[in-house]
Amino acid sequence: MPSDRAIFQDVQVLIVDDNLHIRELLKQCLRGFSFTNILETENATDAARHVDSKSLDLVLVDHLLGNELGTDLVRHIRQSKESRNPYVPIIMITGFADKHRLDEAVKSGVNYVVAKPIRPKDIYDRIWKCIYEPHQFLKTACYSGPDHPYLYRIGAICDPLQGRCDECPIYRGERPEEEDDELAMIV
Numbered sequence: 001m002p003s004d005r006a007i008f009q010d011v012q013v014l015i016v017d018d019n020l021h022i023r024e025l026l027k028q029c030l031r032g033f034s035f036t037n038i039l040e041t042e043n044a045t046d047a048a049r050h051v052d053s054k055s056l057d058l059v060l061v062d063h064l065l066g067n068e069l070g071t072d073l074v075r076h077i078r079q080s081k082e083s084r085n086p087y088v089p090i091i092m093i094t095g096f097a098d099k100h101r102l103d104e105a106v107k108s109g110v111n112y113v114v115a116k117p118i119r120p121k122d123i124y125d126r127i128w129k130c131i132y133e134p135h136q137f138l139k140t141a142c143y144s145g146p147d148h149p150y151l152y153r154i155g156a157i158c159d160p161l162q163g164r165c166d167e168c169p170i171y172r173g174e175r176p177e178e179e180d181d182e183l184a185m186i187v
Contacts, residue, residue, distance in 0.1 A: 007131065008034045012055060015040040016047040016073065017062040017093065022118070026060055026093075029120045033127070042066075044073040052082040058127065059085075061110075063094035063101060070094075071108035078109040078144040086144065087137055089130035093118065109145025111135065 013035055017023045023040050030038055039054070041047045044065050050056070051073075059077065061070040074090055077083050089111045094101055097115035105113050111134075112126040135146035143151065 006034075009036050011035055011057040012037045013039065013058045013060065014047060014050050014054075014056050015060045016042075016044065016065065016070065017060075018042045018064075018066045019062070022062065022093070022116075025118060026123070029118070029123050032120065033124055044068040044070070044076075047073055048076050048080075048082075051077050051085050051088075052080070054084065056085045056088050058130065059088055059090045060123075061090060061092055063092055063096060063105065071104050074105075074108040074110055074145075089127075089134070091123070091126050091130070106148060106150055107143070109143070111146050
């Protein structure tokens with residue numbers, strides 16, 4: 001297997017944060033991990049243009065982007081027909097790591113959330129998990145993003161073991177034959 005450094009050199013990353021100092025800190029972290037293809041923007045509108053026109057391998061987005069929300073950008077990435085990157089790993093950065101914001105981030109379709117203050121090890125660990133331990137991707141009528149077990153616990157989407165949502169095309173109320181938690185606990 002190639003080293004992380006060799007893999008990271010070819011990864012196209014987009015950083016979206018309205019704070020110049022945070023963008024600089026994230027760029028320093030990424031360069032320290034051998035990332036060389038780093039784009040940045042300070043708002044969701046410009047980020048959406050990048051997402052709609054470029055192939056990206058990773059997005060780091062702040063939860064609060066001035067008057068815009070990072071979760072709205074994540075939903076655009078995951079659900080918009082214009083997005084060229086609906087399956088791109090997305091790591092949300094937030095200074096507000098309360099349960100409500102965590103739930104909203106997960107519901108929007110992020111892969112991981114990293115709380116500020118940012119530690120390079122936390123960023124590296126989440127990037128590593130996105131590459132080497134990816135969650136399966138789930139696309140239903142009510143959700144598009146990684147299949148986190150947490151989604152079912154917070155009621156963000158239908159639990160396939162409960163068969164609650166007739167709108168979800170992959171479930172249609174059908175229950176799996178096995179009674180174990182395998183479908184609900186994909187990690």
